[in-house]
Amino acid sequence: MKKATWPGAGIHTPASLARTNRRLDRKCRDVDFVVGRMRAGQVLRLCFTRRKAEWFLSPSGELVTEEIARLVISRPDIVDVGDALFAGATAQTFRYIAD
DSSP states (O other), X not given: OOOOOSTTOSOOOHHHHHHHHHHHHHHHXXXXXXXXXXXXXXXXXXXXXXXXXXXXXXXXXXXXXXXXXXXXXTSTTXXXXXXXXXXXXXXXEEEEOOO
C-alpha cells in the first residue's frame, strides 16, 4: 500500500486538533462580535487606502480583519447598501437586516 505524501496527510494529534478548534472558535467569536455591533446599529465599511483595503465598523472606527469581514458579509442577514464604485464590484457599506 502506498503512503500519502502530501502535507497535512498524517493523523491529527490532540494538539493539532486543539489548535484548529481554537482558531475556529476565535473566528466565530470575532464574527459574532462584529454582527452584534451591526445589530446594535453600526455598519461595516470598506475603505481603500494607498496601500490596501481596510474594513472597519462605523461610527466606532474599530478595525475588522479582511478574513472576518468576508465571513460577516457572507451571512444572509447582512446586506450591502449598493454603494459600489463600479457595476459588479463589491459594495463598500454593509448593514444588518432586522430579524
